[in-house]
Amino acid sequence: MKLPIGIVGDIGGTHARFALLDEANMPQRLQVLAVADFAGPVEAMQAYLAASASPAPSAAAIAIAAPVHDGVVALTNASWSFSRERITARLGLRKLLLLNDFSALALSLPRLPAAELRQVGSGSPAPGATKAVLGPGTGLGVSGLLHHAGGWLPLSGEGGHCSLAPADPREAAILALAWREFEHVSAERLLSGSGLPLLHRLVATVDGRTHVPLSTVEIVARAVAGDDRQCVAVIDTFCALLGSVAGNLALTLGARGGVYVGGGIIPRLGEIFDRSPFRARFEAKGRFASYLATVPTYVILSPAPALLGAAQALAACEGCR
Structure with missing residues (x-):
């Protein structure tokens, strides 16, 4: 070189x-x-x-x-x-x-080789269609990619700070507890490395379990090992909420080119993420469930x-x- x-x-x-x-x-x-x-x-x-x-x-x-x-x-x-x-x-x-x-x-999405992507669920990308990306790392990043005049234009925004919404009574109870502590509960507040310990505590309270403080690394490791029911429940809740946010993003951008999940947390989950409620919740948008069923979702594996x-x-x- x-x-x-x-x-x-x-x-x-x-x-x-x-x-x-x-x-x-x-x-x-x-x-x-x-x-x-x-x-x-x-x-x-x-x-x-x-x-x-x-x-x-x-x-x-x-x-x-x-x-x-x-x-x-x-x-x-x-x-x-x-x-x-x-x-x-x-x-x-x-x-x-x-x-x-x-x-x-x-901007990297069109250049990522197939070996550095893992599809979760069904769907196929529409050629030239908008792509969306989100990823829980230390925070929660969100962006999109628009095809225009033969090239790609990236979006710059702060979508991770949009309000987080519950999709069922259990999630409503979790959010109700979070609202007691924070005036605004964003998606990033719970769906990030910095937010996962908080979600762990809130889920323990709602599920009636004793809460033992753990770091994000410990929560992920215990869930992957499958030897801690509470951590498994937390990661399932995490993935379900993330699926709802990803589905909202796909509908907002019309991302028929696919929704890509990056960040530092999801790739470490491996097959647990594939079996999680993420994809079901991604598609669970009522009259637009059939629309989202055609939109592929991918985990980014590139380092x-x-x-x-x-x-x-x-x-x-x-x-x-």
Whole structure:
């Protein structure tokens, strides 16, 4: 590989992923760093470049788990706060593109190989139709991809912060408990790595079980092992609620090109997710159940798909500064 001129990054609330771009504009030399280990993105990128023995790149595209506007950017679920000017000056970049992490993830969808996707349920993608993506990681990201003039346009929004709605009396009881603690209960409040311990406590209360505090990693591990009934019940509830949110997203965007599920939690569930209520709840939209039955849903298995989307965005961004 020749000396790189570009670097791409995907910065979430817990991890920051970086890669160098090769001559074909493909990410190489992936490295995952802990956000908590660094004061900000400049320090993390400098550590990555030093470990890679790479010269300073001239261009960068950084996908960020936060709204991206001019001025200062602050991560939604971590303490990093930074500006475009500071990154450009400290790293000596000629071109810097900052974009929402799920906009980058959306851009990767047409380029993901079949081996990095696992379909859950039925349905087939309509050619050229809108695609949707959501993913519970530290938070809950949401985006979409629109086909226009022979290319793809990603959406940039904060759909994870839309209000969460119950679909049955048990979920209504869970949400009622959450509303006692929070004025607004968003989808991200419960459907995320940061929200899973809260959901674990609420489900225990509604189901009349003793609550033993557990971390997100412990809840997922115990559910996958199948040796903790409470954790299994929590993950089933998690997947059911996520299915409802995904179905809403598909209807809102008209995502007949498919709904893709990314993030750090769902791929770790493996076949448990496939057997969960997710797909049934995705389709459970009354008169539009038959419409959603034709829309495929996929789990993204790629280790760093947002980097692929960031590379695509950088290559297309002639006006980046």
